[in-house]
Amino acid sequence: MAKFSIVNYLKEVNNEWMHKVSWPTWSELQNSAIVxxxxxxxxAIVVYLMDFTFSTILQRFYGLF
Structure with a gap:
C-alpha cells in the first residue's frame, strides 16, 4: 500500500490543473456570462408577471366578498 503524502497529492493536483483541465478562453467566459x-x-420578468397576474386575480376575487 502506498504511503499517503500531502506534498505528492498537491503535486498531482497541480499537474492535473495545468495539463488535463481545459480552461475557457476570455471570449467564451464573456459569452457564457451574457447567456x-x-x-x-x-x-425574473416571467416571475414578476406571474406574481402581478396572480396578485391582481386574488385582489379581484377577494373584492367580491
Whole structure:
C-alpha cells in the first residue's frame, strides 16, 4: 500500500490543473456570462408577471366578498 503524502497529492493536483483541465478562453467566459445574464433577466420578468397576474386575480376575487 502506498504511503499517503500531502506534498505528492498537491503535486498531482497541480499537474492535473495545468495539463488535463481545459480552461475557457476570455471570449467564451464573456459569452457564457451574457447567456446567463439574459436567461436570468427573462426568468425574473416571467416571475414578476406571474406574481402581478396572480396578485391582481386574488385582489379581484377577494373584492367580491
Amino acid at each position: 446567463v445574464s439574459v436567461a436570468s433577466l427573462i426568468i
